[in-house]
Amino acid sequence: MTADAPLLSVEDMSICFGRPGISTNVVDGVSFTVSPGEVVAVVGESGSGKTLTGKALMGLLPRGAGVSGGRAMFRSGKGGHCDLFRCTRRELRALRGTSISMIFQEPMSALSPLHTVGDQVEEMLRVHESISGSACKGRVLDMFGEVGFPDPERAWRAYPFELSGGLRQRAVIAMAMIANPRLVIADEPTTALDVTTQAQVLDLITRLQRDHRMAVIMITHDLGVVANMADRVVVMRRGRIMEAGPVREVLHQPGHAYTRALIEAAPHVPDTMPTRTPMPDDAIVTVRNLNKTYPGRSRSFGPPDPPVQALADFSLAVGRGETVAVVGESGSGKSTVAKLMLRAECPDPGGVMTFRGRDGVVLDIPSLKGGELDAFRRKAQMVFQDPYAALSPRMSVMDILTEPLLIHGICSRKERKDRAANLMRRVGLAPSHLGRFPHAFSGGQRQRIAIARALALQPELLVCDEPTSALDVSVQAEVLDLLEELKEEMGLSYLFISHDLAVVARLADRVAVMRRGHVVEEGPAETVFGDPRHPYTKALMAASPDPDCNQKLDLKLVAAGAGKPESWPEPFAYSGTAPPLVEVTPGHRVRRQAA
Amino acid sequence: MTEHYVSDAPYDPEADRQVLDRADLDAATWVLVWRRFRRHKLGFACGIFLALVYLALPFVGFLAPYGPNEIHEDSINAPPQGVFFTHAGSWVGPSTYAVEMVPDRDTFTMREVVDDTKPMPLRFLAACGKPHEFLGLFETRARLICPAEGGTFHLLGTDRLGRDIFSRILWGAQLSMTVGLIGVTVSFVIGLVLGGMAGYFGGWIDATVQRAIEVFRSLPELPIWMALSAAIPVNWGPISVFIMISVILGLLDWPGLARAVRSKFLALREEDYVKAAELMGAKPSRIIRAHMMPNFMSHLIASATLAIPAMILGETALSFLGLGLRPPAVSWGMMLNDALNLTAVEIYPWILTPMVPVILVVLAFSFLGDALRDALDPYS
């Protein structure tokens, strides 16, 4: 920590949504300072006011919101101070970009779809500096190189939608950095990215921050990220600061109950996994050699896209009472597995997929019809990723919970209501909330309701497609606990889909790691986590940040595993057709060239 | 700032879990909609205005001082008649003077001759004029306002046949205000069925509907209007003609709606909660009824309120082209059509007054539509 005065000092800042009469502060009395070259992390659950804090500093508060108190003294270039909350718009505009800039959360929507990436990045320079076009371009290309674009020229010409998520985030970072600001506010720069990309982006930010000696305010709710990046931490909850201090102290000796809860909730892959019961012979779902190809999207213009092989030669068995996890990066075909298994879609012909209920009847899932399909629907249910989208906004919780029973004509009205109340209790919500509508609930509560709905028919198999990735860590932990509890109680079998190995590590009995439609490694959880063989599995594990300042990201591993299959080390590399799964130890199979 | 700050605020995860995220949103959807709608002062006022107007429609016979086609030979092209309360300095209550229109051979106009010696008090809640059917139940001569015995009361003047414009506007509202409702219903039935089928089933149905829409939209409305109007059997009564006109307006309006319905259906089908219902084993009919429709209704209501003004204007346009209603039916479009000449604009400007209700109603519907759209938007 340098001795010189802080670059920014926020004192007693309050933000309110000013509807006359009912304006309550959503950010209340927040104070912190940022020194040059320092990384300050702002953490806290969703809705705690992190983003608003960041936006307030940029003068970008949404309509209706306003700073209701406090000041934010920013040391401008010549040593003078100015209060960001009291600048004129013009002064603020001059500060933006050159002195303070912001990295936004969603790289796709943060970039205009109609302009090339180069154009948008360059605009930052054109707005603030009068330099020639070619000089501009030169600087942008340099910056693109610096943020790790493999081909800066191409990136310059590309439109945002032509870039992958990681590259887009790089473009956004480049935009924030290009004018050499002294303070960068990074608002959850990695939450939209999958873990391997996240690791690379975090590394990039650290590197740039060091090289350019910028101060960074890092907004996140992920303590793992904090541990890897920050010098100091500010923990927020409900618009107030709960705890603030140097990162080590806060993470390792948390003073506040909330911080402790947060740290406990943060998932991480344990060093040693408890040995779980081996897979029972009684498989509830058996899948063998399944393929699924989506026809390429036909466009209104031009030839249709080539078909997408979403799932290739997929085999998996879910034992009764077992939790099988499917992990893998975005787009690797995880959801496709879920959809096929629930007969939301039909697989390509060939392959086997059967369901065997408790009653011993074996159903061939792809060919189900009529009454059999109804029976199957009662036994297999799904929990969706986005708790906000999964509940119809026009139905009360009561309607939502009784609907499955209504559809299948089970029970009388009275019984249905009782069951709904029971379900509410079961998922930890008060039955008095039954009359309410989904929009009154928080994300975690909604996910509980969604789970309750899935349980209403007392299914045997529950497919959870990333049930927690939309929730913040503390809520996520609660939901995971709930799922675990339910499993014990009701003897459920889970197919659990996630891209986060750390989450999976808590629940799974067996794990299948997927990459581009293929399972690359599969086996009992303890073996996969304890003895990962495939470079991609290793990369995934290496990429999940731990909330522990002593275990920083191992980027080398990430880089080795996350690339294209061709770039994987032998004997895993392939191009064209994939090699087969090879059993390395009993029950543990890895996709590699046969030795 | 190297110190380690710890707040003394308490933290209890269990209490946290039960607390509602947005307590202010804790109510049934329609309550929330109603609340948001009420915040829209203008839209709300317009809603009330329209509700009152529609409620008043059945009672027009009672409210209007005269019948729609009552001809007053002696009050041709009479200007609006003033209502005054005092006469010669003394209070007489709302009264009019006797007015006679006499031809003026120099200007070729009817000249107003006012006899301002004798005030003629208006009568309220009295019986006068020709009997009218009250709610289609019985005939009565009871009216809210009656001119004095032997006097006249032309609040907005009279037209070229001496028909009371104020009364005609009221009577015209009966048709003009309902033309939109019927038209919108027709357009919605067609649009919903076709667009819904296209959106829900896709495939060749979708392709066919899409082509039909394309064809429909590449034709100017004019020939379709004319062809459809020509298809109305000429010997139909005014009410059937009126319904046909509404139907025609509806027939012309459906493609836009069908497109909206289709895309909305396509989008709704992809919603997680619809998928969830499917995975629960719900039948398509139930999915459409219980899941898609409620979420689509708001959109429909909003577009309906926005479509009605277009229909009201469409009726005036049809009247203009001579394809619309015919006397003795009365509609605002027909009244405006009567006003469509220089003489009306220059010499008898009061004949243009039906413009006012048209504009008012169109404005009211538009603002109501806007307010509804905002109120029904779950994200606002």
Added chain:
Amino acid sequence: ETPGLAGAVAKGELPPVAERIPEEPYVTVMRPGREPGVHGGTLRMFVSRSKDVRYMAAWGYARLVGYDRNYDLAPDILRDVEVEEGRKFTLHLRRGHRWSDGHPFTTEDIRYWWEDICLNEELTPGGVPGELLVDGERPKVTFVDDVTVTFEWSAPNPEFLPALARARPVYIYAPAHYLRQFHAGYTDWHKLEVMAEAAGARSWAQFHNRLDNLYNFDNPELPVLQPWVNTSPKNGRRYVLERNPYFHRIDVNGRQLPYIDTVELEIAAAGLISAKATMGEATLQARSLTFADAPVLKRSEATGGYRTLLWRSGAANQIALYPNLTHVDPAWRELFRDRRFRRALSLGISRKAINKALYFGFAEERNLAALEESPFFDAANATAWARYDPDAANALLDEIGLVERNAAGIRLMPDGRPLEIIVETAGERTVEEDALQLIALTWHELGIRLIVKTLDRDNMRNRAYAGRAQMVVWFGWNNGIPTAESSPHELVPIDQANFSWPRWGQYYQTKGSAGEPPDLPSALRLMQLFADWSHATTRKAQRAAWREILAIHAEEVFVIGTVARAPMPVVADARLANVPDEALYAWDPGAQLGVHRMDEFFFRPETRADASPAGPAE
């Protein structure tokens, strides 16, 4: 010499005026109140459709024989016409008369029409016009010399001369020198086909017919005999008509007519014409102005620099109801044929109310009859059954036996149907519909319900001709000012165009192959009178026939009239002279402006600066 043409004459492009007019020109004798004028000026008028340029063929009103200001027939283009026994007509052309392109107008032009057009089956598939047939017999046409031709029948043809004098006359001449080049009899057939093809015509005959249309007035190349010559290609937005340098009329001072150099016809929406008139953009305007426009026109007189005149409609009646005596439904036919019923209907109309509401009392309330300008005017005819007398009407209806009424107070027909008369209207005039509304009110008192049905004009006609329209509202007879020579065909059951008896008319017109023969005694009497008129060799006999026809109509009320002599505004520039202040505006006879001799109108030369009509367009 006309100043406008002096330049051309000086350059030798035109012969001097003495050589341009016929050797025996038509010397106009001005009617009282008119004065000889001076040359020059432009007359601006508006019409609403592009094909309306043809009105100039009517308004110019140069006819072989035409009606004069007293609505008597008199030679015009012809120097003279001699009639023998009403069946032999000798036409004398004016020697030295020329077409508007300077080519002499001779009997060759009549021969060309007769032999090469009229008798050519391809050009005239319909054959000789009906007016030239007497009992199906064609005239014997003899070309005596350059300027003399005779038309001769074995029986009198009283329709021949009126046909030549009509607003839309039977043209028995055509510019042979111009048309020959398009005639297969004179020009190479192949060359013609090529020309026709290029013009988009399907055959040479069609091509020829298209070019040869003296009435349509839309072929600027076609030579004419009218006072003004169209110079604009057809279907422009504006037609410019220049004076015909070879026009055959001169005034008493020897000035060649017309006085006015140029007539401009501009196309404007019918609804806009009155607006344009108020701005002073029209120097003469009668068409498309209705009485409803009169107040505005009057009000803007000063700013527009014009006068508003109120002429009167020359139709026998402005709004008339035609009960269909040949309706296909026997019950209705029965009723309509009962003259008590027709009289009751007539008595049930408050003509005063109609006059007051629609014409502010400026029109005359009367039934169908000849107007004052006609020698047959008879006040008794005009007012017969024309008073408003609901009691008498009700009594008549009761007498017929229409006593039962339904709950709504509507009388029931013998077969139990309510007495609902559907009146069909073309919906082209608001006054018509307004009048019907007024009539509906008073008929309601009689226990008769009137239902208005608006149809397209052609649809309405076709329905009426088929006997399916119960009652039609239209103008009363076109000819409100019959003279002895006028054909009474409108008044007798020989023409399906009369909505009172379309099927009787058809029977006559198709010689019995369609329709039905008249069987009503009064109708048979009318037929007889028509025959008398047709074969009459004396004016007196014709007059007698006419009188009786009119009397029968007044008594029988075949057509129910409402008001006549309806006022209609005419706008004339303040400086335009010789425009009558009061006049009859009628199509036939009269040709609207035609009988008022537009060629005599002129602009007073007083050139006060402020008198010039200042439209904003300038």
Added chain:
Amino acid sequence: MIRYLLRRTGTMLVTFMVISFLVFLIINLPPGNILTNQIAEMRASGEEASIAKAEQLIETYSLDEPVVVQYLIWVGAWPGSHGFSGLLQGDFGWSFELNRPVIDVVGEYAALTAIVNLAALIFVYLVALPLGTIAAVKANTWIDYLAGLIGYIGLATPNFLLALILLTYGARYFDLPIGGLMAREFEDQPMSWAKFQSILVHLIAPTIVIGTSGAAVIMRRLRANLMDELYKPYVETARAKGVPPVKRIIRYPLRMALNPFVADIGNLAPQLVSGSVMVSVVMSLPTLGPILLQALKAQDIFMSAFILLFVAALTLIGMLISDLLLALLDPRIRLGGRRKAA
């Protein structure tokens, strides 16, 4: 790209065929045709002689055949009385009402129609774009309400009435000319500066009348579209860059919000003809609308059929153009074959 165009053209032709048949059917729905009507008129005025001529025309133009046959003859896929002579052979028909070839009439009026509507279009965008943008940016302020009110009143006033009022008072107080598209003395003249000026002056009233309702619609739509875009993160990004407001709004959300309007180009053609009919009738503008109205009323079938077909063709072409333009404006939409270039 070429393949794409070929395919689109193919489907367009099929649609066009269907439309042409429908058009022909629709205008033949009312009983009778112009010639039978003319015959009725001639009967009424006692011109028996001309009737035979008209009857001959009916035969020449095969108007006595069943509609399908008439259609085929009109298209030129069936021999009429003069062999194959129809659209396919380049014979666009004859207008009985105007007595001249249809193509001449359309040719003459199409240009004027384009002028009037182009002026209206320019007016619409000149008014609607700024107003709509301001209304969106200042949503729910008095500026927004005022703009909304003006727009709605424009929308709510029946066009033809506005035309009449403007005509009357415009002529009285502002010396605006009444009706027409140019002063009469310029009618047949070649283009000159004075004529151009005259046309401009004459265009004022129609432009305002046709434009107001159009502007109102576009304004409201633009406001809605823009409000959707205005708070998108990429706009916030631009704010974070410190881009000045006006530039920011024009460069990002406005451009995005304009896409739906580009997509609407196809509908311009029918609107041009239908939308301004009444105004044109009232204001006596020499445009295709009144010609179509007149032709439809007179049942001048070849005339109306051709105009309708012409409009349909323009619409289809407009749709194609709008698709191409959209692809040009929005890089997310790509035409076949252009991928590699990007």
